[in-house]
Amino acid sequence: MNNASFLKVNGNIIDDIIDLTVEESQKHLIASNAEWLAQASFNDSSISYAIYLDQKPAGLISLIDPRLLDKFDDHFQKEHLYVWRVMIDHRFQGKGLGNQAINFSKRYASMIGLQGVSLTTMDKEEGNALSVYQKLGFTPTGRRLDDEIELIFSFNN
Known part of the structure; x- marks a missing residue:
């Protein structure tokens, strides 16, 4: 499996990922x-990264540091980086890029001093990614947000 690279989205690369x-x-x-x-x-509290594989645009991930919110929103876990969105282009699915993107979010959270990563995902829709996240160590919190299940990964567990 080739390693993905992650580049902060800016005007120079937006055309690579928009489609x-x-x-x-x-x-x-x-x-x-x-x-x-x-x-x-x-959304000033979010940061988006383009995902590249072999120098080809392959996906996108957006993260939110809840400490940067103007006021705390209980939609977020206070000390966990929130994976707002992640997508892998259809041509690159099945190559481990989703796992690499989530692992990137874990490294990012650790680097900026957070206790882990949280996210929400559809669990009732066909084709959902719930089992993928669980294989990566995420567990349900018991909360539902916007009709999605909340999952959390903590470094101290």
């Missing part, structure tokens, strides 16, 4: 990259 898309059967699970990046541009 990436998931499989047709997954489109109901995630917003388009154009919509996603438009929303991220208005």
Whole structure:
């Protein structure tokens, strides 16, 4: 498996990632990259990274540090980096890039002094990623947010 590289999204690379898309059967699970990046541009607490494999654009991940929010929102775990969105282009799925993206978020959280990573995912829809996250060490918190299950990974467990 080749290692992915992660580049902070900026005007120089936005054209590389704007048209990436998931499989047709997954489109109901995630917003388009154009919509996603438009929303991220208005969210000062988020940071987005393009995912490259062999210098080819392959995906996108957006993260939120809850400490940067103007006021705390109980949608987030206070000491855990939030994976806002992650997508792997349909041509690159099945190559371990989703795992690498989540592991990138874990390293990022550790580097900035957080206690772990949290995320939400659809668990009732066909094609959901719940089992993938559980294999990566995430466990359900028991909360549902926006009709999605919340999962958490803590470094001290």
